[in-house]
Amino acid sequence: MKKQVDLVIEARWLCPIVPKNTLLEYQSVVIQSGKIVDICAITSASDLYQANEIVQLTEHVLIPGLINLHTHAAMSLMRGVADDLTLMTWLSEHIWPAEQAVLSEQYVQDASLLACAEMLSGGITCFNDMYFYPKATSVAASQAGIRANLGLVVLEFPTAYATDAADYLQKGFDAHDSWRGNPLISTCIAPHAPYTVSNQTFETVLTYAEQLGLGIHTHLHETRDEIAQSQTEFGLRPLQRLAQLGLLGPNFLAAHGVHLIDSEIDMLAEFGCHIAHCPSSNLKLASGIAPISKLLAKGVNVGLGTDGAASNNRLDLFAEMRLSALLAKGMSEDATVIPAHQALEMATINAAKAMGLEDKIGSIEIGKLADLTAVKLNESIINPCYDPISHLVYTCGREHVSHTWVTGELRYSNGLYANIEPLELKEIINMWQPKLQLHKH
Amino acid sequence: MKKQVDLVIEARWLCPIVPKNTLLEYQSVVIQSGKIVDICAITSASDLYQANEIVQLTEHVLIPGLINLHTHAAMSLMRGVADDLTLMTWLSEHIWPAEQAVLSEQYVQDASLLACAEMLSGGITCFNDMYFYPKATSVAASQAGIRANLGLVVLEFPTAYATDAADYLQKGFDAHDSWRGNPLISTCIAPHAPYTVSNQTFETVLTYAEQLGLGIHTHLHETRDEIAQSQTEFGLRPLQRLAQLGLLGPNFLAAHGVHLIDSEIDMLAEFGCHIAHCPSSNLKLASGIAPISKLLAKGVNVGLGTDGAASNNRLDLFAEMRLSALLAKGMSEDATVIPAHQALEMATINAAKAMGLEDKIGSIEIGKLADLTAVKLNESIINPCYDPISHLVYTCGREHVSHTWVTGELRYSNGLYANIEPLELKEIINMWQPKLQLHKH
Incomplete structure (x- = not known):
């Protein structure tokens, strides 16, 4: 007798990421209660399983959902508000004033929902976020049905969200309590950066992270100025300073x-x-x-992030995969550096490891959650296709994503979202754009 | 009485490229006999002109058609045939054997048609090509209705196409004769590269170019090996050698x-x-x-090219605009380098200048040919849009191109081509892929 299951996805090509650099053909991924329970030939699956739903991906490659390892989802509404400026002009004359004008729980929820929509449509099933009002971000992610690892942001200076480091932490733990039991949301502590967080606060963060078993996510060595400033103030480069404070370890993501x-x-x-x-x-x-x-050669685990939409201006991991592979080749003058499969690993399993979620997501393996992305390869202008793994990185764009599942639930397909109305996004844009426009010089 | 014209395009936004960094709103572009005869407010145009056709672009930005300044269209069928390899392994073990197996007039025509389709769908209205059998490329471009500046390729070693430099030139001029009077096709002479062309052939090329008033298009200083080899063989770096031969001048494109x-x-x-x-x-x-x-700072005219699909793997100038702007900022550590409008100039007017076609194409100006591209900005996941010029470079992809006109004729719109059947492209791919697959190791 056939076993009853929720969903069987039949894929022309399957790139499971684990084992490394593997491409399978004509495989079924069998899903029950949000988890992958079997991976086998399409013909075997139809002998073994009676599925409530079968999705046939006859011209697609199925991959693990992509993971955006560093973003600020709520900056989506600041996409293109200012470009082509030096970092300090950009921040102090454009981004910070714009942020001050709008920063609120509602703003973060609305802007995060737009970002969740953008990410789902680009095959992203999980994002690692750092922003004010993480509770609002969790509401948006839960509505969209996307997985999120939300940073409890901590810094010293006051914003509309919190007054000082202790208040940031308090508000963070309140947020953390609010999403207990939410299967889509996990947590880390996110001291913003070495130049906005004191030694004492870093020590407090470390204590909490150890007590609660949480990861730490911070900006680090982003600019030369950051390093020079740290040398002036502390006599140390930021990484040395954090090392002395005891922050470095397998729970530390820079x-x-x-x-x-x-x-x-x-x-x-x-x-x-x-x-x-x-x-x-x-x-x-x-x-x-x-x-x-160099980092990869030394064995450092590297994932990919889009950063916020204000500095990218797309939350698009296809763009980041392609760019990371091309850039590493050009910089090293070695075309064999970051082959296509490694760029895909950076956008999936490596990112899962960096968040401590590699037992749940990041690859298509039995026992893992069914966070899955289908990419359609039939369009003539991206053919011929000799190698779907190469195509995913060098030829396809996010516009070729046809389906995005999170925990076995279809969250995005062919331009439509399961839980987001197109009009809802238009309304969010129409409401906030005029307020942000005022702060565009 | 209103003046009768062929076409009026009403654009929410218009980015004419000339004058520099200009964005106009609610403008009509008026087209008669393939040329732009007026640019004025939508309300004025409806008072002045009776159009056979009006296209309303209510959520779009209209730009000059993009110009791909360096490509090998017929390599489209080798897209992804080999990746992540050193240049010499890639060429000698993959590309050249694959090329030898298929090279023929029919191959070049078929592969070029696929490339023309890809380029039109990405808003490209003109390409500067270098490949064997340029006559076949002209047939494909003419069918697709895309403008092409076709290089008469010259090199020393024999291929299926020609036996020696004299034969390449002879076949080139035969091709040139075949497309006389074709309004879409123009010509340059394309000595392949310093490492494949002798001094004597360069001199012959120069004589012909001067006599016929044609430009010269060659590969130059692409790799360190090319330069080292030239120093060994000629005691000169390639550019010095070409300078001594008298090739440098305003008709010379590297x-x-x-x-x-x-x-x-x-x-x-x-x-x-x-x-x-x-x-x-x-x-x-x-x-x-x-x-x-550095080149731009010194006043050198720089356009953008995709190169062939075998080494990119997209014929996508949106990707090249974004990458050129980002890369220049990152390399120079100056975010103001190559602002968005300059990346657009590189993909339009600069490329037109480089081919000596700036009196005809490259900007939306009265008297120029109506080579135009519409980009639709309404998709929620690319909004808000504070500045359409920034959006064109940093946020949009070629998937947002909605219409492509060449000489005022609509050649591509919303997934369909005026003169290319979808099935025709599928047949081309299905015919050639197996032959090329054999040469993929």
């Missing part, structure tokens, strides 16, 4: 890591730290180019 | 220009030469990163 000297790369490797590489944002803000091929 | 020392940048500026910058291809083949901000 976003950017653009400017790293060899001994720092060794230190990151030794402590088992993780890097969220954000190549578009690093180029656009002229921060520089992270030494990714 | 593709790539990755490795250029300061004195060479000065020389290119002094002689009024042009560069076709191909950032994706240069990164993917690990050739390096061209010093574009």
